[in-house]
Amino acid sequence: METIPRLCLECNKPLKGRIDKKFCDDYCRNAYNNKSKVEESAYVRYINQVLKKNRRILGELMGNEEMTKHPKTKFTNKGFDFGYYTHQYINKKGNIYFFCYEYGYLPLEGEWYLIVKRKS
DSSP, X not given: OOOOOOBOTTTOOBOOSOTTOOOSSHHHHHHHHHHHHHHHHHHHHHHHXXXXXXXXXXXXXXXXXXXXXXXXXXXXXXXXXXXXXXEEEEOTTOOEEEXXXXXXXXXXXXXXXXXXXXXX
């Protein structure tokens, strides 16, 4: 009976030992798993970069105030991306605040935005 040699999924060297073995050593196993996660990791890194940038911009615009209003152009000129936020908060009046971590903004009339900071 002829058997097909089993090969390492990373380096294609013949495998010896257990029948369910997939990699020749820990290095190959780690290399294979790291390659398979690179694409996913790059996307997550990109989103985190955008969220951190949005948070930094909100913090800069807010300064030391408890809350402040700014026109949309101030946000966009700094590179703020309104498509990314960590969560939403709906108050009792039904207003929807968009948050980037502890900083939030509320869209107002005439393309103005109210910036708030969540209290600890």
